Amino acid sequence: MHHATPDLSFGDLTPEFMLDALDATGLRADGRLLQLNSFENRVLMLHLEEPRAGSTAAVAKFYRPGRWTDAQILEEHAFATELAAAEVPVAAPWVLDHGSTLFHHQGQRLAVTPRQGGRGPELEDPEVLRWIGRLLARLHTVGRQRPFEHRLAWASAAPAQAARDWLMQNDALPPEIAPTWDDAARRCIDAIQAAFDTLPDLPLTRLHGDCHPGNILWTPDRGPHFVDLDDAVTGPVVQDLWMLLPGEADAARQLLNAVLDGYEQIAEFDDRELRLIEPLRTMRMIHHSAWLARRWGDPAFPLAFPWFGTPNYWLDQVAKLREQLEAMRPRDSAAPLTRDEDEVNFDGDGFA
Known part of the structure; x- marks a missing residue:
């Protein structure tokens, strides 16, 4: 059995590398880095020496190499920016000093958003x-x-x-x-x-x-x-x-x-x-x-x-x-299911 993963690794993402990358974007962190829960990318919270757009803390995302193209990432960023402009609460990336929301640094790509705190929603309410x-x-x-x-x-x-x-x-x-x-x-x-x-x-x-x-x-x-x-x-x-x-x-x-x-x-x-x-x-x-x-x-x-x-x-x-x-077995396709019908099946845990 083989698990082939040809894409690049995050092996070079040392704290020193990440701080250098952030400096290159025009954002100076004070050295405090907290890695946040993410398997797909490397995501960390940082504290800024100077506030940006009223924020003294930010979240930096280093994208996994080889997963998305630049065009796909920038389209994600544009969607987030549209949502924020429409006052839909979402963490939209900052435009960095080079004029884009996506920054390249020595083979790695990153974006930075303002930190937005909160807790999990009470889904019983x-x-x-x-x-x-x-x-x-x-x-x-x-x-x-x-x-x-x-x-x-x-x-x-x-x-x-x-x-x-x-x-x-x-x-x-x-x-x-x-x-x-x-x-x-x-x-x-x-x-x-x-x-x-x-x-x-x-x-x-x-x-x-x-x-x-x-x-x-x-x-x-x-x-x-x-x-x-x-x-x-x-x-x-x-x-x-x-x-x-x-x-x-x-x-x-x-x-x-x-x-x-x-x-x-x-x-x-x-x-x-x-x-x-x-x-x-x-x-x-x-x-x-x-x-x-x-x-x-x-x-x-x-x-x-x-x-x-x-x-x-x-x-x-x-x-x-x-x-x-x-x-997934087909039921009566002549009558569209409604949210209250017993035929709608919600069993399963939702994840593999």
Whole structure:
């Protein structure tokens, strides 16, 4: 079994390197650096010797080499800037001294945003959920104003297909399990595509893309605000809703109802999109397995995910994919599902 990760590492991101890079951007840190929780990029909080735009603390993100193109990163930054201009609370990157939001320093790329504090939202509170729904509707209203040209699209089974292809081509699975997993993955990919094919007229928009509770911070005076648009994509708006849902079906339905109550105060929601929750969940499961395999050469990953890649891991994935096949089984397509119908399936933990 091989976990090939040909992209560059973060091995040269020493504190001295990062401070030098920040100095080169025109921002002088006082030397205090705190690494924040992020596996995909290297993200740290720093304190500035001189305030910038009223902020004495900032967050610097060093992008993983080889993942996104400059055009994709700059499109993420432009979206964040649009949202901030529309008074949608989001951490938008600063334009640095060289005139761009993206800075190159000795083979690494970084962006800097003002620090925005907060805590996780209380998802048991219906008013908090309605507020999050209104915030998502405002984000999507801005998202509909123009398309992404360079970011990825979660609008078909293509991301799952690409993930499956990479895993099989790179021999990432134990050979005795690979055929069984591949059979389940292929059938899931067919079911995902079939679900999207039932909604050929579904509008797509620019999305947050990774809207789980960890990417929403809450403050009592401002309510919720978004962090981390690193996975911004084009897709159906339900992609920004389903990752908020807990695994238990009744609780998930109650949460969804409250979020949509808030959402529809601002924008319309097409209930047909609820058909895509399980296909999108399944696509994320396959995508997540490939993400872990691709990153296995990064020393942080074996430490954080020691269970990944074992025969038990892949057998568990086979079982979960088979469960998802049942969850994606077509129901009565003549009548669009509504958020209150028992046919809407919210089982599963939402993550691979």
